[in-house]
Amino acid sequence: MHELAVTEYVFNLVNKQVEANNLKKVEKIHLLIGDQCDYVPEIIEEYLQVMSDNTALEGVKVDATVKESTIECKDCGTQFTRHEYAGKCPKCGSENLKLNRCTDFIVKNIEAI
Numbered sequence: 110m111h112e113l114a115v116t117e118y119v120f121n122l123v124n125k126q127v128e129a130n131n132l133k134k135v136e137k138i139h140l141l142i143g144d145q146c147d148y149v150p151e152i153i154e155e156y157l158q159v160m161s162d163n164t165a166l167e168g169v170k171v172d173a174t175v176k177e178s179t180i181e182c183k184d185c186g187t188q189f190t191r192h193e194y195a196g197k198c199p200k201c202g203s204e205n206l207k208l209n210r211c212t213d214f215i216v217k218n219i220e221a222i
């Protein structure tokens with residue numbers, strides 16, 4: 110389960126914020142996850158809840174936004190998503206394309222009191 114390592118990363122990062130800002134309770138963590146990361150937000154949330162007993166993160170919820178990979182046209186520079194892809198560039202019709210795999214994993218913000 111590769112979510113465990115990334116959950117530890119999130120947990121440590123948020124805990125630093127808790128200490129730095131003297132937060133009492135973290136209610137929600139907003140994540141931005143690239144569609145090539147293959148992380149399941151529900152599993153991250155489960156791991157977080159196991160790790161966070163008796164901490165400011167106890168019972169924390171995870172809200173994840175998936176960021177799509179883009180395809181770039183090497184001829185005209187247009188970028189589009191895979192949903193808009195139909196074998197060629199939607200703007201100039203070129204088939205000279207490059208896939209930019211989105212593997213971002215970002216803690217966007219946290220909701221806390």
Ligand SMILES: [Zn+2]
Pocket residue numbers: 182183184185186187198199200201202203
């Ligand atoms: Zn093009």
